[in-house]
Amino acid sequence: MSTGRFGKAWSGRAAAGAAMVVVAVQLLPLPLAVRNLTYYAVALACLRAAWRPAIALPTRYRLVLAAPFAVFAAGETLDIGGDFVGHPLPLSGLLSAFWLPAYALMGALGLRALASRRHRDGLGPLLDALIVSVGVSVLLLGWVDEGGGVQLFSTGTFWGVYDAVLVGVACGLLPGLRGQPPAAWMLLGAFVANLVADVVAYELVSVPHAEEVSNALWALFYVLLIGTLRSPSLRPAVARIGLTRAPGPLRIALLGVALLAPTALLLMEEHEPIADIGLVVVSSVLLTGLIMARLGLLLRTVSLAARELETEVRRDPLTDLPNRRSWDFTLARAIASAQPFCVAILDLDAFKAYNDRLGHQAGDELLCATAFAWSGRLRKGEVVARWGGEEFALLVPGGLDSAQERVEDVRRAVPFGATCSAGLTAWAPGETPDVLLERADEALYAAKRGGRDRLVIASPPHAQALAR
Incomplete structure (x- = not known):
């Protein structure tokens, strides 16, 4: 692995080894101070990787990339500081005031990257990401609802929406699973680890060792992000964002789940009164609008492809004269x-x-x-x-x-x-x-x-x- 201006590159094996170590530290019965310091060190290392990624970026772009991780690091500082002084902070309180904006920044960066893709169908990947985000949000919010309906401005609602947006961004960035460079795989793994960690921390808190498992998954989230940012395959992974590729099985499956989300929410209610009818109606309207826009782009793509094919069939490739x-x-x-x-x-x-x-x-x-x-x-x-x-x-x-x-x-x-x-x-x-x-x-x-x-x-x- 080479060492250059932007820090030491991480191979896939290095990332896997670091992931196993930090997960083991969080799950083993080690002193709390050891687990906290390890976790904090990984969070700071992630911030440094965002500031010095494996590819050269102008300072303003590095500032934007590092911003969410700086906010994450500030929240981790408060969290671990509270543990050291004997006053742990609840996740739904002051800590959420740091971590939720960090999630929002990450989601915004991902959606902005999708919107700037040089894709034949223009905003197709962005619309796919939004469709998946809405569908996964409906499923998460319907699941966390305790029977009184979804509270629009509750902390749990924000967590669910932001997790869903990250899943949608991953769906938009990865049209398929085959041929993806390691950096893309690690980014997808980081988002999945974060989603599962949030579910464990907020909805399975009564399960034995839920805190250790959620901390291990969050540490894994940081390590995989470090691997993504420091991977030698980061440049080809970013370059592939601009390629025109047909959606693969992963995106198609997630889109299918998203489209069925309102129906699934109704089935989750079984025969009880539907407390989330407003959520069902709003999500159905949003999904319908996004799907219509996506179909319009697909039709435009097919039309352009047909015209290009007709031109290719009728033109001489060397002289560009009619053939x-x-x-x-x-x-x-x-x-x-x-x-x-x-x-x-x-x-x-x-x-x-x-x-x-x-x-x-x-x-x-x-x-x-x-x-x-x-x-x-x-x-x-x-x-x-x-x-x-x-x-x-x-x-x-x-x-x-x-x-x-x-x-x-x-x-x-x-x-x-x-x-x-x-x-x-x-x-x-x-x-x-x-x-x-x-x-x-x-x-x-x-x-x-x-x-x-x-x-x-x-x-x-x-x-x-x-x-x-």
């Missing part, structure tokens, strides 16, 4: 219109020799430059496409006289001192595309046999008949 498939469609549409038009097939002269002399890269550059030059000379209704290899096809509305002038203008635009030959013909009513293109191709080969760098015109069948 053979697109040309066939254009030609069929021109024939269906029954309006007069001409077709020319153009071929770059001695292209193989050019490739052999200067290399394939130079040949590609000539093709691209030619396509760019010709595209810039097109007039309304004219279409140029890559026919294949060094051959191009040109459609010009109107008769042969005007088309001849247009083809000559295009031929003169070949860059890098190269030349091209062309075969031109006009469409005869009732003629199929294959017959039309075969005649243009024959005219092209006549131009090649005649010495290259020239245009040969092939008259349509009715014109030939009149000439005889």
Whole structure:
């Protein structure tokens, strides 16, 4: 592991080893002072890791990142100080005034990171996180309710909501479980450990050793956050936030749980009067709105993907001109219109020799430059496409006289001192595309046999008949 400006990096094994040590210290029957000092040291180490993470950040970003952990450390100082002087502080009192804002800051940082993702579906991960947050909040608040309905501004309500937001942030950050770097796994583990610790501390307090278990889980929360912030995989983990990826089984499962949360709350009430009907109604409205917004983004994503796919299918990847498939469609549409038009097939002269002399890269550059030059000379209704290899096809509305002038203008635009030959013909009513293109191709080969760098015109069948 390397040591640099931003502190010593943590490998996955180092994080696992530290986690086992701090958990063991909290669970073993050691003196309270030892357990408290170990816990406090881990909390301070987490603050230091947030101030000096494994990636370089401007000072203002480090201040924002370290802010929630500074508030956590202040609360831990009060908590452990109270134990040392023999006056333990209750979790729902002064300590919550420190820890709840720290939770809020962490949740806000996570949601802000999701909102800034460079995602095709824009705010999709943020909406997923909000849907999961609302659903998990409903389940947690319904569970902690003791029959009198959820108290909106109670400490338990705030804890439940903040825990749910952290779960939602983890869901948004991790589209799937496969291929995630260790830093992402440790972040997910930290949020899960924190959620379970809060449940044990506030709802299972009468269970034997609940305090030791909750402290061990909170210590694990800090250690895993240190591992996340100091992991060499933090940079690739952050980079993956910007990737476009389909939601994996984890996010889909959490979204399913969130959507069923109001129904589950009603089932939790069994046949008793529903004290939390307001919670059910509000959560249902919120989930409906968020789901509609998410569906709108998904439809937009599908529409954009379909348009991009259509563009890719109809464009030549090298020159960005319409490809053979697109040309066939254009030609069929021109024939269906029954309006007069001409077709020319153009071929770059001695292209193989050019490739052999200067290399394939130079040949590609000539093709691209030619396509760019010709595209810039097109007039309304004219279409140029890559026919294949060094051959191009040109459609010009109107008769042969005007088309001849247009083809000559295009031929003169070949860059890098190269030349091209062309075969031109006009469409005869009732003629199929294959017959039309075969005649243009024959005219092209006549131009090649005649010495290259020239245009040969092939008259349509009715014109030939009149000439005889």
